[in-house]
Amino acid sequence: MNFTSEERIGSILAGYFENPSWIVEEKESGVNNTTRYIRMDGELYVLRIYENHADEQKAAFEHAVLHALGGAGLPFAVPQPCLSREGGTYVYSADGKLAVLFRYIEGERARLDVPEVARSAGEAVGQLTAALQQVRIPDAPAYEPYYDIYNVHPLVSRKVLWDWLDEMGGTGMGEAAECVRTALTALEQSLPELLRLPVQLVHSDIVYGNMLASGDEITAVLDFEFVTPDWRAMELGVFLAELFPPDSLGSPEAEEACWQAAERALEGYGRxxxxxxxxxQALPQLVLLRRLVLVPHFLGRSLAGVEAGDRAAYYLAGFAKIQRLIAEQGLRLTALAERYIRKEREA
Known part of the structure; x- marks a missing residue:
C-alpha cells in the first residue's frame, strides 16, 4: 500500500499526540534521512524519518547518548527526543518507517568558512569530545568505526568496492579510482599502528549542516545518528575534512581560505x-579517512536506491582532491595542530 507524505506524517504524529493538527514548514534538511519541520499548537518540532535503517537498537543507542549529554553541562544544545504517547523515544509510521520527533532548536547553519565561527566550532568539537569521553552506554554500538571501511555500508563489501573502482577506471575516472585504491591499501597497512590510538564515543558526523550558530557562537550540535566508539581524534579529523570542501580544492585562493578556517578551528579545539x-601525527590520515569513507557510504546508498549513482562518483573525485592536498601540505596541518593543541601523555 502506498502512503502519501501527509498520511505518513499524520501516522507518526498520532504516536505522539491525540488528534494532532499540524502544518509542514519548509527548511533545510540533511541528506541521509527525511527531515520535516512541523508547526503544531504554536510549537515547532523537527521530525526525522530514518531512511538508512529501521533498527530500534540504533535509535535507542543514539537516544541514550543524547540523554547523557543533556545532563553534561555543555555550553550548546544537543537534540532531545520527545516522548511518545507510550513513553518511548521513537515510533513507526503507517508504512513501517522508524521516526523520531525533536523540539526545534533555534539557530542558523554555521558558516564554517568564517574564521571566527570556525574557531567557535572547533572549541565545540573539543567540548563535545571531552563530554563524550565520560559517557558510558551499556548497549552495543549501532555503527562500525571509520577504519572498518568494508562494513561502512551493508551492501559494500571489499569485493564490491574494488570491483566498482575497476569499473570507474573505465569511465574516465581511472586516476581518481587509483587514488582510492592506494588509500585503501595504505589504510590496511597502517591499521596495526593506528589501532593504538585512544578510543571513545564520537559523534562521527560534525559537518556544517549539523552545527547551528548565533553570530559567531555555536548554539547546537545536531544529528547524532552515527555516534559510535571510534578513535577519539577521528572527531577532529571529520571536522577538519569539512573545512576543505572538494569544490574549494584546486584554487590557491580558496585553499588558503580553507587553511585560515582550519587554523582557527584548531585554535578553538585546543581551548x-x-x-x-x-x-x-595521525590527523592528516584521519582527514583522508573521513573522505575515503564517503565513497563506500554513497556507493551503498546508490545500490540501495536511495541516492543517485553520480553521488558516489562525486565523492570519488573529491577524494582525489583531498589526497593531493594532504600529500602536498599534510605537514602544515600537523604543525598547526601541534601549535594549538595541548599534548596529553600517552596511556
Whole structure:
C-alpha cells in the first residue's frame, strides 16, 4: 500500500499526540534521512524519518547518548527526543518507517568558512569530545568505526568496492579510482599502528549542516545518528575534512581560505581538549579517512536506491582532491595542530 507524505506524517504524529493538527514548514534538511519541520499548537518540532535503517537498537543507542549529554553541562544544545504517547523515544509510521520527533532548536547553519565561527566550532568539537569521553552506554554500538571501511555500508563489501573502482577506471575516472585504491591499501597497512590510538564515543558526523550558530557562537550540535566508539581524534579529523570542501580544492585562493578556517578551528579545539602526540601525527590520515569513507557510504546508498549513482562518483573525485592536498601540505596541518593543541601523555 502506498502512503502519501501527509498520511505518513499524520501516522507518526498520532504516536505522539491525540488528534494532532499540524502544518509542514519548509527548511533545510540533511541528506541521509527525511527531515520535516512541523508547526503544531504554536510549537515547532523537527521530525526525522530514518531512511538508512529501521533498527530500534540504533535509535535507542543514539537516544541514550543524547540523554547523557543533556545532563553534561555543555555550553550548546544537543537534540532531545520527545516522548511518545507510550513513553518511548521513537515510533513507526503507517508504512513501517522508524521516526523520531525533536523540539526545534533555534539557530542558523554555521558558516564554517568564517574564521571566527570556525574557531567557535572547533572549541565545540573539543567540548563535545571531552563530554563524550565520560559517557558510558551499556548497549552495543549501532555503527562500525571509520577504519572498518568494508562494513561502512551493508551492501559494500571489499569485493564490491574494488570491483566498482575497476569499473570507474573505465569511465574516465581511472586516476581518481587509483587514488582510492592506494588509500585503501595504505589504510590496511597502517591499521596495526593506528589501532593504538585512544578510543571513545564520537559523534562521527560534525559537518556544517549539523552545527547551528548565533553570530559567531555555536548554539547546537545536531544529528547524532552515527555516534559510535571510534578513535577519539577521528572527531577532529571529520571536522577538519569539512573545512576543505572538494569544490574549494584546486584554487590557491580558496585553499588558503580553507587553511585560515582550519587554523582557527584548531585554535578553538585546543581551548577545550588535548590529544596525544600520536593522535596529532595521525590527523592528516584521519582527514583522508573521513573522505575515503564517503565513497563506500554513497556507493551503498546508490545500490540501495536511495541516492543517485553520480553521488558516489562525486565523492570519488573529491577524494582525489583531498589526497593531493594532504600529500602536498599534510605537514602544515600537523604543525598547526601541534601549535594549538595541548599534548596529553600517552596511556
Amino acid at each position: 577545550a581538549a588535548a590529544l596525544t602526540e600520536a593522535e596529532l
